[in-house]
Amino acid sequence: MANFELKLPKMGESVAEATITSWLKDVGETIEADEAVLEIATDKVDSEVPSEVDGILVEKLFEVDDVVQVGQTIAIIKIEGDDASESGAPASEPVVVEAPKAVAEVAQTVVAAKASVEPVISSGDRFYSPLVKNIAKQEGISQSELDTIPGTGKDGRVTKNDIKNYLQSRSSAPVSKPKPEPEPIEIKETVAPQVVETKVEVPKPKEKPAPTPVVASGDDEIIEMTRMGKLISKHMIDSVQTSAHVQSFIEADVTNIWNWRNKHKNAFKQREGENLTFTPIFMEAVAKALRDYPMMNISVQGDNIIKKKHINLGMAAALSDGNLIVPVIKDADQLNLLGMAKKVNDLASRARENKLNPDDIQGGTYTVTNVGTFGSIMGTPIINQPQVGILALGAIRKVPAVIETPGGDFIGIRYKMFMSHSYDHRVVNGALGGQFVKAVKDYLEAWDSDREI
Numbered sequence: 001m002a003n004f005e006l007k008l009p010k011m012g013e014s015v016a017e018a019t020i021t022s023w024l025k026d027v028g029e030t031i032e033a034d035e036a037v038l039e040i041a042t043d044k045v046d047s048e049v050p051s052e053v054d055g056i057l058v059e060k061l062f063e064v065d066d067v068v069q070v071g072q073t074i075a076i077i078k079i080e081g082d083d084a085s086e087s088g089a090p091a092s093e094p095v096v097v098e099a100p101k102a103v104a105e106v107a108q109t110v111v112a113a114k115a116s117v118e119p120v121i122s123s124g125d126r127f128y129s130p131l132v133k134n135i136a137k138q139e140g141i142s143q144s145e146l147d148t149i150p151g152t153g154k155d156g157r158v159t160k161n162d163i164k165n166y167l168q169s170r171s172s173a174p175v176s177k178p179k180p181e182p183e184p185i186e187i188k189e190t191v192a193p194q195v196v197e198t199k200v201e202v203p204k205p206k207e208k209p210a211p212t213p214v215v216a217s218g219d220d221e222i223i224e225m226t227r228m229g230k231l232i233s234k235h236m237i238d239s240v241q242t243s244a245h246v247q248s249f250i251e252a253d254v255t256n257i258w259n260w261r262n263k264h265k266n267a268f269k270q271r272e273g274e275n276l277t278f279t280p281i282f283m284e285a286v287a288k289a290l291r292d293y294p295m296m297n298i299s300v301q302g303d304n305i306i307k308k309k310h311i312n313l314g315m316a317a318a319l320s321d322g323n324l325i326v327p328v329i330k331d332a333d334q335l336n337l338l339g340m341a342k343k344v345n346d347l348a349s350r351a352r353e354n355k356l357n358p359d360d361i362q363g364g365t366y367t368v369t370n371v372g373t374f375g376s377i378m379g380t381p382i383i384n385q386p387q388v389g390i391l392a393l394g395a396i397r398k399v400p401a402v403i404e405t406p407g408g409d410f411i412g413i414r415y416k417m418f419m420s421h422s423y424d425h426r427v428v429n430g431a432l433g434g435q436f437v438k439a440v441k442d443y444l445e446a447w448d449s450d451r452e453i
Contacts, residue, residue: 054079372394
């Protein structure tokens with residue numbers, strides 16, 4: 001029998017670690033190839049880790065809520081096959097080389113020092129993951145010392161970052177040296193010169209201010225943010241601090257689109273088995289506008305502008321737990337309306353069911369968010385880094401409007417919506433930002449009422 005190391009797979013660009021949310025298999029259970037072994041969560045998406053081989057799960061190297069780096073071994077699976085000891089090949093005799101006496105003494109000292117450190121165990125209410133235990137063992141941290149480290153993980157668990165921060169602060173702490181004994185001074189019967197004693201006060205290092213305590217009354221409920229919520233919060237703050245956000249607003253008349261959809265939605269439902277929403281229509285217009293204004297389809301890297309070859313549209317979607325996810329429609333400008341509708345429905349459905357793959361949320365070059373879903377008529381969205389623009393679609397409203405005709409102007413009932421365009425003023429000026437959103441409006445208002453799908 002041979003052992004196979006199940007490693008945390010690569011999950012797309014910018015994803016370096018994941019949190020284990022649950023184990024789907026227990027030690028001793030049989031696993032088939034491509035069968036899910038555990039579930040993980042990143043700042044972008046939740047996913048499953050399948051086995052690459054058939055075998056038996058013999059060891060879990062991490063527990064639930066542990067943070068694992070991409071490429072780390074997370075489990076051992078025993079598979080059928082000969083390992084090196086059972087291959088039938090004669091084992092080579094070990095070559096014994098006698099170490100010098102000094103080296104041997106040093107080695108014995110090191111072994112004795114390591115042996116003096118008692119193994120770390122989970123005690124009382126303190127649970128330690130295998131990773132934390134290994135770090136404590138390698139760094140010579142005793143059980144009593146580890147029990148004093150404050151934990152920031154779930155239920156106060158000590159995480160990898162907690163123990164690393166502790167080691168860093170311990171190594172940077174000043175080492176107190178014993179004061180040398182004053183040497184005896186020989187006193188002679190001579191007149192000593194006058195000595196002026198000067199005391200130099202060394203300023204004490206400023207202590208890090210303690211975090212402001214949460215002010216809550218007895219009736220309040222304190223809810224800790226989820227891991228994804230914390231990361232989203234950080235991304236939003238980083239985006240505001242990175243990009244100079246500017247907004248442009250424009251109103252579009254979508255009466256023709258409203259009437260066209262009402263005319264075709266039932267037939268589309270019967271033929272395709274899916275709903276025909278407004279989203280693919282809006283996405284098509286945005287993709288065309290990006291093709292007309294390619295300098296909106298860029299990103300910034302230092303002092304350089306990266307002009308994207310592909311138009312990959314992200315569509316922000318709110319999840320049932322209150323978090324946000326942005327699946328991406330790759331090469332959106334190459335899809336016809338039917339293909340766009342199929343892709344939008346597929347991504348939206350899998351987002352709601354938490355079945356998106358890591359690749360489904362990677363590579364976006366521009367983002368669209370529909371704030372009108374919840375009744376908002378407009379909004380000022382935050383740019384999804386490293387992109388330079390995001391378009392918010394407001395609710396479609398039935399409003400009185402002035403209609404211009406060759407025979408004169410008159411008041412009529414129209415379906416209108418506001419669009420809010422946020423863009424990065426470091427690289428996108430007001431003219432480009434306004435021209436782009438105006439192009440989206442023009443494509444929507446020029447909708448062909450006789451178009452087939």
